[in-house]
Amino acid sequence: xxxxxxxxxxxxxxxxxxxxxxxxxxxxxxxxxxxxxxxxxxxxxxxxxxxxxxxxxxxxxxxxxxxxxxxxxxxxxxxxxxxxxxxxxxxxxxxxxxxxxxxxxxxxxxxxxxxxxxxxxxxxxxxxxxxxxxxxxxxxxxxxxxxxxxxxxxxxxxxxxxxxxxxxxxxxxxxxxxxxxxxxxxxxxxxxxxxxxxxxxxxxxxxxx
Amino acid sequence: xxxxxxxxxxxxxxxxxxxxxxxxxxxxxxxxxxxxxxxxxxxxxxxxxxxxxxxxxxxxxxxxxxxxxxxxxxxxxxxxxxxxxxxxxxxxxxxxxxxxxxxxxxxxxxxxxxxxxxxxxxxxxxxxxxxxxxxxxxxxxxxxxxxxxxxxxxxxxxxxxxxxxxxxxxxxxxxxxxxxxxxxxxxxxxxxxxxxxxxxxxxxxxxxx
Amino acid sequence: xxxxxxxxxxxxxxxxxxxxxxxxxxxxxxxxxxxxxxxxxxxxxxxxxxxxxxxxxxxxxxxxxxxxxxxxxxxxxxxxxxxxxxxxxxxxxxxxxxxxxxxxxxxxxxxxxxxxxxxxxxxxxxxxxxxxxxxxxxxxxxxxxxxxxxxxxxxxxxxxxxxxxxxxxxxxxxxxxxxxxxxxxxxxxxxxxxxxxxxxxxxxxxxxx
Amino acid sequence: xxxxxxxxxxxxxxxxxxxxxxxxxxxxxxxxxxxxxxxxxxxxxxxxxxxxxxxxxxxxxxxxxxxxxxxxxxxxxxxxxxxxxxxxxxxxxxxxxxxxxxxxxxxxxxxxxxxxxxxxxxxxxxxxxxxxxxxxxxxxxxxxxxxxxxxxxxxxxxxxxxxxxxxxxxxxxxxxxxxxxxxxxxxxxxxxxxxxxxxxxxxxxxxxx
DNA sequence: AATGAATGAGTCTTCATTCAT
DNA sequence: GATGAATGAAGACTCATTCAT
Numbered sequence: 001x002x003x004x005x006x007x008x009x010x011x012x013x014x015x016x017x018x019x020x021x022x023x024x025x026x027x028x029x030x031x032x033x034x035x036x037x038x039x040x041x042x043x044x045x046x047x048x049x050x051x052x053x054x055x056x057x058x059x060x061x062x063x064x065x066x067x068x069x070x071x072x073x074x075x076x077x078x079x080x081x082x083x084x085x086x087x088x089x090x091x092x093x094x095x096x097x098x099x100x101x102x103x104x105x106x107x108x109x110x111x112x113x114x115x116x117x118x119x120x121x122x123x124x125x126x127x128x129x130x131x132x133x134x135x136x137x138x139x140x141x142x143x144x145x146x147x148x149x150x151x152x153x154x155x156x157x158x159x160x161x162x163x164x165x166x167x168x169x170x171x172x173x174x175x176x177x178x179x180x181x182x183x184x185x186x187x188x189x190x191x192x193x194x195x196x197x198x199x200x201x202x203x204x205x206x207x208x209x
Numbered sequence: 210x211x212x213x214x215x216x217x218x219x220x221x222x223x224x225x226x227x228x229x230x231x232x233x234x235x236x237x238x239x240x241x242x243x244x245x246x247x248x249x250x251x252x253x254x255x256x257x258x259x260x261x262x263x264x265x266x267x268x269x270x271x272x273x274x275x276x277x278x279x280x281x282x283x284x285x286x287x288x289x290x291x292x293x294x295x296x297x298x299x300x301x302x303x304x305x306x307x308x309x310x311x312x313x314x315x316x317x318x319x320x321x322x323x324x325x326x327x328x329x330x331x332x333x334x335x336x337x338x339x340x341x342x343x344x345x346x347x348x349x350x351x352x353x354x355x356x357x358x359x360x361x362x363x364x365x366x367x368x369x370x371x372x373x374x375x376x377x378x379x380x381x382x383x384x385x386x387x388x389x390x391x392x393x394x395x396x397x398x399x400x401x402x403x404x405x406x407x408x409x410x411x412x413x414x415x416x417x418x
Numbered sequence: 419x420x421x422x423x424x425x426x427x428x429x430x431x432x433x434x435x436x437x438x439x440x441x442x443x444x445x446x447x448x449x450x451x452x453x454x455x456x457x458x459x460x461x462x463x464x465x466x467x468x469x470x471x472x473x474x475x476x477x478x479x480x481x482x483x484x485x486x487x488x489x490x491x492x493x494x495x496x497x498x499x500x501x502x503x504x505x506x507x508x509x510x511x512x513x514x515x516x517x518x519x520x521x522x523x524x525x526x527x528x529x530x531x532x533x534x535x536x537x538x539x540x541x542x543x544x545x546x547x548x549x550x551x552x553x554x555x556x557x558x559x560x561x562x563x564x565x566x567x568x569x570x571x572x573x574x575x576x577x578x579x580x581x582x583x584x585x586x587x588x589x590x591x592x593x594x595x596x597x598x599x600x601x602x603x604x605x606x607x608x609x610x611x612x613x614x615x616x617x618x619x620x621x622x623x624x625x626x627x
Numbered sequence: 628x629x630x631x632x633x634x635x636x637x638x639x640x641x642x643x644x645x646x647x648x649x650x651x652x653x654x655x656x657x658x659x660x661x662x663x664x665x666x667x668x669x670x671x672x673x674x675x676x677x678x679x680x681x682x683x684x685x686x687x688x689x690x691x692x693x694x695x696x697x698x699x700x701x702x703x704x705x706x707x708x709x710x711x712x713x714x715x716x717x718x719x720x721x722x723x724x725x726x727x728x729x730x731x732x733x734x735x736x737x738x739x740x741x742x743x744x745x746x747x748x749x750x751x752x753x754x755x756x757x758x759x760x761x762x763x764x765x766x767x768x769x770x771x772x773x774x775x776x777x778x779x780x781x782x783x784x785x786x787x788x789x790x791x792x793x794x795x796x797x798x799x800x801x802x803x804x805x806x807x808x809x810x811x812x813x814x815x816x817x818x819x820x821x822x823x824x825x826x827x828x829x830x831x832x833x834x835x836x
Numbered sequence: 837a838a839t840g841a842a843t844g845a846g847t848c849t850t851c852a853t854t855c856a857t
Numbered sequence: 858g859a860t861g862a863a864t865g866a867a868g869a870c871t872c873a874t875t876c877a878t
Contacts, residue, residue, distance in 0.1 A: 163368030442651035581786030
């Protein structure tokens with residue numbers, strides 16, 4: 001799918017607003033204003049608000065998958081280090097695309113059917129498959145324990161990052177980090193989240209419990 | 210605050226719908242129809258849709274806090290067992306109040322200010338404090354390691370449960386559990402989630418990593 | 419018509435609010451709150467908002483007519499002095515019952531039919547008749563000129579007072595009388611209005627023009 | 628401010644209805660129907676009912692001021708004739724714009740603040756200033772008496788015309804003019820009002836009283 | 837291709853009134 | 858008799874979308 005410059009403008013405005021205010025909380029007028037385009041252009045280009053959402057989703061998730069896949073394939077490392085690299089990638093990616101991630105979290109809650117739900121499911125499956133491969137590889141090599149509940153480990157991986165993303169302002173407030181510049185704060189929580197998840201994965205994958 | 214039977218009816222309808230379709234995606238007409246009351250009753254009792262949300266929140270979170278507190282205080286057990294009991298409670302509670310939990314997840318993303326945000330923050334603080342006490346107690350007794358990052362452990366606790374709740378239908382689908390009756394399925398994931406989280410906590414709190 | 423204490427309370431609240439915000443701009447809830455009575459009592463006592471208006475009107479205009487009539491009949495003076503006394507009475511009355519007068523001004527504009535319109539018309543006719551008698555008496559005695567356009571003189575009498583009442587705050591502002599206590603200000607404009615109208619009537623009734 | 632044809636249509640419908648039924652008594656649906664436009668157009672063009680009122684006011688009062696000013700400046704006549712010309716203009720103008728005038732009368736009673744009140748006050752001030760100039764000119768030339776209470780003379784000028792406008796149907800009824808065609812009736816009362824006011828002004832400005 | 841104008845359906849809220857007690 | 862609860866109708870306004878140009 002090729003998108004014109006204006007279409008990208010619109011989709012990016014939509015992404016930001018959908019993330020901040022939800023799909024229903026965002027009006028096409030909002031989007032048009034934020035994108036700096038004429039109101040009628042949105043229907044004109046995308047047909048409807050719903051279709052805009054779908055297009056934006058396709059646009060973003062294309063963008064998404066590739067990065068991860070190439071990353072994994074290129075590295076040839078011991079299983080644990082691979083897992084750790086993958087965690088870093090995950091954290092990095094979700095943190096970088098916070099807006100999009102928020103939209104996914106929302107959409108998962110609402111829509112069990114429809115094209116977007118399908119896309120999310122597809123993404124999930126692919127990513128889960130990837131991790132599964134990595135863990136199986138580690139188990140074959142004897143580095144990882146047997147009997148790992150991979151789906152629930154994924155729940156923790158994504159759930160923890162989601163939680164960090166959606167409640168970062170509470171974390172900031174509670175820890176008195178109001179005045180820290182946002183880029184620094186982002187770096188901080190990214191580092192901490194990565195570290196935290198790595199300890200969990202290491203513990204679960206390698207130690208007896 | 211005392212609520213009449215009708216008010217509770219309305220609040221429960223609102224909770225269900227807000228959870229399913231979001232605040233903006235739910236019309237007061239929806240709520241009125243679902244609750245089986247006249248449309249105007251909602252404004253009559255609560256003043257506005259927003260105020261209804263706030264009242265529902267207060268109603269539910271009252272309900273929330275007490276259960277946890279009394280539970281913790283009453284048990285006199287070794288720290289790890291206490292933690293495990295708390296995880297069970299947490300999982301149980303969030304799973305039981307899935308609707309309410311979904312609303313919280315949503316609201317956290319949108320609203321950093323306003324009365325609801327305040328209530329959530331308050332809830333979070335209290336619960337976090339409780340866990341902190343438990344962990345400190347374990348550390349004092351020598352059962353738990355030092356240097357635990359409690360806030361991030363909380364992120365994992367809540368984040369994992371949230372993830373399970375919001376993506377349960379994917380889990381169901383992927384694992385081919387379409388035909389399992391919902392109560393059974395709920396029991397299943399509750400058990401698995403509890404088990405999973407306990408392994409993580411045990412590993413993080415007691416083992417060297 | 420006999421009115422209970424509560425009914426009077428309601429009618430007086432209604433009068434004040436109708437004068438200030440108009441009939442349509444005033445809700446029965448406003449009236450109930452201002453009167454300190456239960457909302458349902460208004461419909462209960464008066465049947466409807468409209469009927470409340472009518473009752474209030476009847477209540478007030480009863481009050482109105484009598485004062486004027488007795489005043490006029492009792493005085494035995496030269497015609498010009500009678501006219502002057504009448505002007506004083508008129509000014510005094512309208513100024514004292516500003517709220518009611520405002521309502522009349524409004525209602526005249528809106529409703530050409532209906533019971534209230536009838537009442538106003540009746541009031542007007544009676545008062546006009548009175549003045550007519552006075553002027554005819556003066557003409558017969560040779561004190562007043564012939565060919566007076568009585569209806570238009572009435573227009574000036576009432577119109578001027580109305581204008582003073584409805585624009586008093588402009589007058590106050592323009593003349594820098596913000597800080598004068600209201601009772602003093604009322605006295606001032608009452609005096610000035612009376613004086614002004616008397617000059618006009620004297621000029622029109624007695625001088626060649 | 629430039630208004631499109633449709634905007635003018637709406638404003639004129641609004642003017643008529645506001646005059647007849649008051650601001651609160653007129654619904655935007657009424658206005659839309661009367662103007663023959665879609666209901667949503669009103670919000671589309673003006674934002675709100677209130678803003679429509681303000682725009683209509685600005686539109687009409689622009690229209691208003693100029694006529695008077697140019698009229699006065701262009702004539703080079705003895706003071707009394709100027710005053711008489713001004714009275715004619717005033718009567719003519721207010722009679723022609725009866726709807727707008729009614730709205731002003733109403734608004735003065737309700738709203739002491741807000742943008743409309745400001746506009747009225749401005750109009751009043753300008754017109755009053757004009758008359759003041761004229762009278763001062765006449766006094767300087769020795770044609771008019773000293774000690775004229777100009778504000779109250781204005782009250783009589785505007786108040787009388789207002790009274791004629793708002794009670795014209797009573798006048799008609801009382802004088803048995805039901806069957807006279809309205810244009811004729813309007814001409815009649817315009818002539819009578821002008822004549823009446825001129826006598827008053829002449830008497831007050833030039834005779835000893 | 838791009839847009840200002842327009843609209844029907846829908847939003848939340850308030851209204852005056854009535855009912856059951 | 859007096860009133861809290863309840864309601865249908867109507868209020869102003871916003872929405873996503875379409876149309877004529």
